[in-house]
Amino acid sequence: MFTGIIEELGEVAAVTPAGDSVELTIHGPTVTSDAAHGDSIAVNGVCLTVTGVSGARFSTDVMRETLDRSSLGALAPGTPVNLERAAQVSDRLGGHIVQGHVDGTGEIVRRVPGERWETVTFSLPEGLTRYVVEKGSITVDGVSLTVAAVDTASFDIALIPTTLELTTLGRKNVNDPVNLEVDIIAKYVEKLATSAPGVTS
Structure with missing residues (x-):
């Protein structure tokens, strides 16, 4: 779950095709500061799962379903993106309940x-x-x-x-x-x- 309060303006570092999916590598020092494999990070409002972390960058796989239903398929290296880590139970709910499931x-x-x-x-x-x-x-x-x-x-x-x-x-x-x-x-x-x-x- 997310709150819709953006933590960081990140940037797409790489877009790597992988069959009917793509691997995104995103630069975001704030959201990667405590990120680990399996964590959820919202990228432009889409909940994605972290598959790897390297320094200030994290990687994530984006399946065809997500590419078809969101604007993530248009991302290219250098594109700015809104980033938010999943909310913690102790956080203030500054926005509203956001799932990261694009309608x-x-x-x-x-x-x-x-x-x-x-x-x-x-x-x-x-x-x-x-x-x-x-x-x-x-x-x-x-x-x-x-x-x-x-x-x-x-x-x-x-x-x-x-x-x-x-x-x-x-x-x-x-x-x-x-x-x-x-x-x-x-x-x-x-x-x-x-x-x-x-x-x-």
Whole structure:
């Protein structure tokens, strides 16, 4: 489990094809400081398993399923990535409950700068709209964010200076892809409501 509070802006060091998967090597001194084989690290919001650690770099295998359902297939050496280690039970939950299981990908539709912040509009894949509500939580490339506005095909986020500076969201351009994870609580509520006795969908 993660909280969506990015610990470090890392960088892809290598992308090595391995049949129908790839091995990613990522530079991230903070997240590798106590990393070990088998640990979980979220890369742009995707929960990945550490397969090796060498100095300030860690390696991880990314299967075809993950490449197909996320934007990780577009990563190349030198690409910045958002990194977060799995939460510890004793941690403050500064964001919201994040699993690192991507529900779909969207794109940046527009960016509107303000005096100290920026409003960014993201496209929303069909089928995810029902889980996104104004003032609710959503994870974009692993960053826990509050929805400022939502319609049937997109949602707006107001990004504060800290988020713009310390995550990839301050560096991405219009049409760039992003990984989206909706609030898991919304999906559980839907499941419980539709499976309750006497309720038909």
